[in-house]
Amino acid sequence: MAAEDSRSTACTGSSLLLPVSEITNLPLDQVNFVVCQLCALLSAFWFRLFLHPSKTSPVIRHVVATLLGLYFALFCFGWYALHFLVQSGLTYGIMILTGVEHMHKYCLLVALSYLSLCQITRVYVFDYGMYSADFTGPMMVITQKITSLAFEIHDGMARKEEHLTPGQKILAIRRMPSLLEYFSYNCNFMGILAGPTSSYNDYIAFIEGDPRRHRDQEADRKSNNKLRQSEPSPNTEVVRKVATSFFCLLVFLSVCKVFPVERNIDDDFIANVPVYAQVVYLYLSMLTTRPKYYFVWTLADAINNAAGFGFNGYDEDGSPRWDLISNLRILNIELATSFKVFLDNWNIQTAHWLKRVCYERCPYHPTAATFILSAMWHGAYPGYYLTFLTGIVITLAARAVRHNVRPRFLHSPTHKLVYDVITWAATQIAICYTVVPFVLLSVGPSLKFYRSWYFGLHIGCILLAVALPVKPRHLRLKDQQKNLLQRKVQHHLEDTARNCSQKEKDT
Numbered sequence: 001m002a003a004e005d006s007r008s009t010a011c012t013g014s015s016l017l018l019p020v021s022e023i024t025n026l027p028l029d030q031v032n033f034v035v036c037q038l039c040a041l042l043s044a045f046w047f048r049l050f051l052h053p054s055k056t057s058p059v060i061r062h063v064v065a066t067l068l069g070l071y072f073a074l075f076c077f078g079w080y081a082l083h084f085l086v087q088s089g090l091t092y093g094i095m096i097l098t099g100v101e102h103m104h105k106y107c108l109l110v111a112l113s114y115l116s117l118c119q120i121t122r123v124y125v126f127d128y129g130m131y132s133a134d135f136t137g138p139m140m141v142i143t144q145k146i147t148s149l150a151f152e153i154h155d156g157m158a159r160k161e162e163h164l165t166p167g168q169k170i171l172a173i174r175r176m177p178s179l180l181e182y183f184s185y186n187c188n189f190m191g192i193l194a195g196p197t198s199s200y201n202d203y204i205a206f207i208e209g210d211p212r213r214h215r216d217q218e219a220d221r222k223s224n225n226k227l228r229q230s231e232p233s234p235n236t237e238v239v240r241k242v243a244t245s246f247f248c249l250l251v252f253l254s255v256c257k258v259f260p261v262e263r264n265i266d267d268d269f270i271a272n273v274p275v276y277a278q279v280v281y282l283y284l285s286m287l288t289t290r291p292k293y294y295f296v297w298t299l300a301d302a303i304n305n306a307a308g309f310g311f312n313g314y315d316e317d318g319s320p321r322w323d324l325i326s327n328l329r330i331l332n333i334e335l336a337t338s339f340k341v342f343l344d345n346w347n348i349q350t351a352h353w354l355k356r357v358c359y360e361r362c363p364y365h366p367t368a369a370t371f372i373l374s375a376m377w378h379g380a381y382p383g384y385y386l387t388f389l390t391g392i393v394i395t396l397a398a399r400a401v402r403h404n405v406r407p408r409f410l411h412s413p414t415h416k417l418v419y420d421v422i423t424w425a426a427t428q429i430a431i432c433y434t435v436v437p438f439v440l441l442s443v444g445p446s447l448k449f450y451r452s453w454y455f456g457l458h459i460g461c462i463l464l465a466v467a468l469p470v471k472p473r474h475l476r477l478k479d480q481q482k483n484l485l486q487r488k489v490q491h492h493l494e495d496t497a498r499n500c501s502q503k504e505k506d507t
Helices: 002-012 018-024 028-050 058-098 103-126 136-157 166-171 179-187 200-208 218-223 235-255 261-265 267-272 275-287 290-306 330-334 339-345 348-359 366-378 382-404 413-440 443-452 456-467 473-506
Strands: none
Touching: 018 028, 028 058, 028 290, 058 103, 058 136, 058 179, 058 200, 103 136, 103 366, 136 166, 136 179, 136 200, 136 348, 136 366, 166 200, 166 348, 179 200, 235 290, 261 267, 261 275, 261 413, 261 443, 267 275, 275 413, 290 330, 330 339, 339 348, 339 382, 339 413, 348 366, 366 382, 382 413, 382 443, 382 456, 413 443, 413 456
């Protein structure tokens, strides 16, 4: 048995930290992951101080960032880390060989297919239900980067400028990346283990030492000229995020076993616990699963900031912002009063990726297509698909309520407060109801949970979506453009009248 464990460890990563794993009673790959992230944090400070763009060339920064990333990947996942290079190499070859006109489609197909193959193999060949860290986690982030890059190259080199949205213009890439730049972007030590995803332009600007060059407007450059004379330090922000991440880790380790999610489908629990108590327990059991994500994503954000990546300009009071690639806003998540607000603040960079490669480009049923792509990207567990299919109907219902009901409560602060309290409770329960299969993973337990609730939220949301129709997205966009044009005309007429009145007074 010991020999078997040793072979397994050698295959999946370094066994140097096996004593720590035994003391903490945590899987070895999770211990390796946390230690590597802490080493990445220290490396990030070193990278910013000793390999600053003012002291060394972009080539050196690319090489060091890539080699460190591959070393950490090998330490955590052993030879499985070669999949990162294979996936990146395949898609780079596609970019070179197929040309800019269709490369985005082929890269999406190949990268997602390769990721899915690895996920299916890991789940159904190796260990179904394995919760610990696995090599397909980093591949999920690399898949986002590969596909984002392909679409941004297509926007910059194959589409006309007037056909791009303002966001697409900012992120469009005007030249093909070199092989070194490509692997550095995909496999750098700051994001290879836990992300977050960033745009290629943002990453290259960081490596070359001008992190806001392609995002700044000319007026913004002039107004902040004095502030930009000295480079802002991320140290305060890094300390805050590291402290937050380890507080979340302590919360998770102390309470995650107190409210196990599996109790929601326990026969005795369903039969004997009152409905209101089941609702409260559902909320608490799902609430205690979130801190582990808060820990991973906040620490990953701190690592990037420590290296100098993530600067997002200045606030009105001149304070530097370090949220360019942040992946979550914890308070906004816990206080969300709508399904949309929750999703907008949870796994933010993944939401941006889904919006850029799917939602904005899909001509028919973009909401459903986006949720299905998200399910495919997450992995091979059936629970993921149940979660995201449920998410479709809840999103449509939440959108219908927001468009049809919310305006009736905005006339009075008291009414608005009542609406916010009700929608906060409804949103939190809807989120918990939706993501239970995401945690349970299997079809049987997930359907057992939904049957215990009589599929109530599914039925209610379908009825709301049918009873409170919302205009299709393209019609809403036309209305927004029309209203914006009307406001501009109105403002122009008011300015003209004001100028005429001023001239009459002067004469």
